[in-house]
Amino acid sequence: MRSFAPMSLKNCAEGGNMVDRVSASITIGGTISFSLWQALSAAIASEAPSADLDGEPFTGGGLIEGQPLCLYAHEVANGTFKELEPICQAHGLPFVRSSYGSTGQWGPEKVVFTGTGDPTIFPCSEDGTAYVDRAKVAALGSLAAVNAYLGEADFPVPPIVITNKVGDPRRRAPDHAQLDRALQRCRAPSPAPPTYRPTQWRISMSLANATAGRPEREIIPRLNDRCRHGLDRTKRIVVTRPCLGTLAENTMSELVAQAPILAEVRKFTYPEGDKSQRDRGQIECKGTTVYFQIDAYDADLKWVSPDTTNASVARRVMTITVREDL
Structure with a gap:
């Protein structure tokens, strides 16, 4: 099993072209006929995502009617599911796809x-x-238009509904022209964004997947991994001033300097068989040794958490420092 750490493997060959690969997820909903499910299953099998952040490739057994289908994958070329997304578009299946950014290429995005x-x-x-x-x-031109635009980003993916009816009125015929356009978009290199944002997108991870049925000695390391990977919504990240001053060329570039630091921290892996709480480590960034430590506090961030295994009461803070801070 491998944890769902953000990855960006540059210059990986695909079809003779060099592409960037990052971690991504996709949530799919809508009404699916048995015949359409066969096509989706083939596309899913070709891209080998999993239904769990630590799971094996999805085989169809995890499909639950009445819930959206959530899939996760590492090393996705250009952050796009090139087989799955065009089929969803052609058959009118709503989806939300989210992917990490590739440093210097594009930022985190939600589609x-x-x-x-x-x-x-x-x-x-x-x-x-x-x-x-x-x-x-x-x-956009107005505050109302901005609010409407941001509201569209929070689109709730509807649940999966399976039907074996032929010509179900809820389904439309495949739009082959749209399918062709979608395939062209997925096969084309990702365009560079107008502005690179030095942030990494958080891919949601269920606390049930992180802690269900596990002993305490395993829960804390997994919750610390969620914090380090950017999967914990309540986490705080503190990068000390000496750390930023060492890695940034000037004050204006301090924000930009955080991007490669966080990327290296999230790529950090512990040795096989490690039994620590995975609450600290060190990385190399631009020739400088950088240290990170994760502590669990109460909800007010004033005292040590009364229960570090309970993510509903513990607030994790990851502090990133350099030797000058120690």
Whole structure:
């Protein structure tokens, strides 16, 4: 089993081209016929995502009617599920796909397809929240339009409904022209964004998957991994001033300097068989040794947490430092 750590493997060959690969997830909903499920199953098998962050490739057994289907994968070329997304678009199956950014190439993004029209791409911050920059605000023209745009990013994917009816009125015929356009988009290199945001998108991880049925000695390391990987919504990250000062060229670049630091921290792996709480470690970033430590506090961040195994009462803080801070 491997943890769902963000990855960006540059210059990996695919079809003779060099592409960037990152971790991504996709949530699919809507009405699916048996015949369509066969096509989706083939696409899923070709991309080998899992239904659990620590799971094996999805085989169909985890499909639950009445719930959206959530899939996760590592090393996804350009952060796009090139086989699965076009099929969903052609058959009007709503989905939300989220992917990490590739440092220096593009930032974290969320792609929303409501079942009609074309997908909308939203740049995201570290906690998965869509944002707008000045150019986008100017293009939208009003506060109401900005709120409407951001509201679209929170599109709730509907549950899966399975039907064996032929010509079900809830299903539309495949739009082959749209399928062709979707395939072209997925096969084309990802365009560079207008502005790179030095943040990493958080991929949601169920606490049930993190702690269910596990002894205490395993729960704390897994919760600490969630914090380090950016999967904990309540986490706090503190990068000390000496650390930023060492790695940033000037004050204006301090924010940009955080991106490679967080990327290296999230790629950090512990040795096989490690039995520690995985609450500390060190990395090399731009020739500098950087240290990280994770502590669990109470909800007010004033005292040590009364129960570090309970994510509902513990607030984890990851502090990133350099030797000068020690």
